[in-house]
Amino acid sequence: MILSDYEIDDTGDDDEDWDHQTDDDPTMPCPHCRAEVYDDAERCPECGLYLSREDDPSRKPWWVVAGVATCLAMMTWWILHP
DSSP states (O other): OOOOTTOOOOSSOGGGGOOSOOTTSOEEEOTTTOOEEETTOSBOTTTOOBSSTTTSOOOOOHHHHHHHHHHHHHHHHHHHOO
8 A cells, every 4th residue: 555645554454564573572681781682582682792602603712713823833933943
């Protein structure tokens, strides 16, 4: 249904066009910022952090990256040292 700028759609079927969750959906507080988040969300819309460790993409700890870089530097020095 096409309406002009001054007409009002009073058919009541505009709710089906919305793609959002209703107030009846369960929510929980974000463990980081305490904002209300839907239960099926992976990330908090407020702080952007993942809600659980299972959803968080795996990253290597900083000490693993530092250890590998140190080993590579030592091997390079050993190979290039006359």
